[in-house]
Amino acid sequence: MNKTVTIVGQGYVGLPLAQEASSSGWKVFGFDLSERVVTGLNAGQSHIDDISNADVQSMLSNGYSASTDPSVISESDVVVICVPTPLGEAGAPDLSYIESASTTVGKNLKPGATVVLESTTYPGTTEDVCAPILTRESGLTVNDNLFIAFSPERVDPGRTDFGIKNTPKLVGGVSAISTDRAASFYSDFIDTVVPMTGPKEAETAKLLENTFRHVNIALVNEMAKVCHELDIDIWEVIRGASTKPFGFMPFKPGPGVGGHCIPIDPNYLSYEVRRNLGYPLRFVELAQEINNTMPHYVTTRISEVLNEQAKAIKGANVLLLGVTYKKNIADQRESPAIPLADELTRRGANIQFIDPRVPDWKIESGVLQSESNWDSAIHNSDIVVLLQAHDEFDVELISQNARAFLDTSGSVKDHRFRL
Missing domain, CATH: 1.10.1040.10 (N-(1-d-carboxylethyl)-l-norvaline Dehydrogenase; domain 2)
Incomplete structure (x- = not known):
């Protein structure tokens, strides 16, 4: 197998994969529809938490290049699809990104290429959605001059002990030869590859x-x-x-x-x-x-803590600390802080927030800016609510200086402040 790969989608999944592949001798094209993302990457600028600017610059020195031109796919022996799979209306899966990516890939495939889907999806997507699009658009034949597999991403943003290289990689092809070809690709830079049936x-x-x-x-x-x-x-x-x-x-x-x-x-x-x-x-x-009720439950607990101070939630100044979905990252995707802030606003509270990784935060009522004067914001708030205990926060000191404090993360020692 030659060693040229196009990775479709240069986000939280695709970019770390591109980093590992480029460091192992693969010529990597990072294909993305975003001009902003592509321009930034080619200038050595990262847009995700786990990849630094220095990492991107090292990738570039290894021959990596980002592109919005799908013709790079035609130069590639392997194509990996790493696109979003959100929920659509009424919670149904939205496969539009996978379908669009498969169409683009199919139109540009060269004979003998291996295509791997990494986007999380429901069982049957690879065989029933991707494969028909790829064969229709390329004119190639599966198991003859086209090989297709699924290999789920296992990226955990912000994690330092496990990354692409040392997290076992599952690979399930539409045939034994497809599994073998996909596994051969990943084995070049991942310690453990696990073939599936x-x-x-x-x-x-x-x-x-x-x-x-x-x-x-x-x-x-x-x-x-x-x-x-x-x-x-x-x-x-x-x-x-x-x-x-x-x-x-x-x-x-x-x-x-x-x-x-x-x-x-x-x-x-x-x-x-x-x-x-x-x-x-x-x-x-x-x-x-149950999990969807938690923002409402936290709002209720905030109301209870304020009530102990003889303060109503309506008109109260509520300061939220850490609005990302987990600590020490900037990623806000599906963050529970958003429905929490919306619920507090509906009850008449005044919302402020501090997050050293999020300068601007969009909620239902508008866009908020992270408070720059932390001491003043904490002092002037009726209650401070710790959502994500970023390392920048001295949670013990904040809990002592706040008029009222609620910790939803279990970070402070005093159990009276905990959720």
Whole structure:
């Protein structure tokens, strides 16, 4: 196999993949429709958390180039599709990005190319959606001069212990030879490649991973509500249970779930079960219901804390700390801070926020700017609510200086401040 690859989509999944491939001797084209993204990358500027400007500059020195021109696909032996898979109306999967990317790729494929879909989706997408588009647009024949596989992305933004290279990579091709060709590509720069029996198994494995997290987060979120009513410290409960060396895995409560995976992926599985089997995937739908209530629950807890200060939530100055979906990143996708702020606004609260990684924040009522004078903002707020404990926050000091404080992340030592 020659060593030229086009990675379609240069976001949180595609760009780290491009980095690893380019560092292992592959000629990498980063194809993206955004002129801004492409121009920035070619100038050595990163637009995601896990890749620095220096990283991009190193990629460029290794021969990487970003492009909005789909003709680069025709130069490539491997094409990897890393495009978004959001939810559409009524929570149904939106495959428009996959369909569009498959069309573009198909029109520009050269004979003998291997195409890998990495975008998270419901089982059957690779074979029933991508493959027909690719063959129709290219005129190529699967298993003859076109090879197709699915390999789920496992990127966890902000994580430092596991990345592309040392996270095992699942690969399921539409045939044994497709699996082998895709696995050969990834084996050049990923430590462990795990062949699967087919694309449906690989697609479902990804959904199971995130559904597992989704369900267990919902469990601990509901436990947090119960423990609060029973005057039990849920964080101490989790600490105690975590000492068991088998049979328990700690999950933490919070203001809701965010990011592209947990709020989205289980819905793809639930949708496919309802569509094909005609009945609900009950655990998934219940977990979604519970996790979706958390912003409302946090609002209720804010109201309770204010009430202890003889202060109504209407007209109260509420300062939110950390509005991203997890700590120490700038990613705001599906952040529970957004529905929380919207709910607080509807109840008449005045919202301010501090986030060292988010200068401007768009919510339902408008665009807010992060407060520059932290001491003044904390002092003048009726309540400070910690959503994400970024390293820049001295949470103990803030909790002591605030008029009232609520910690949704379990970061402060005093359990009286915790969710």
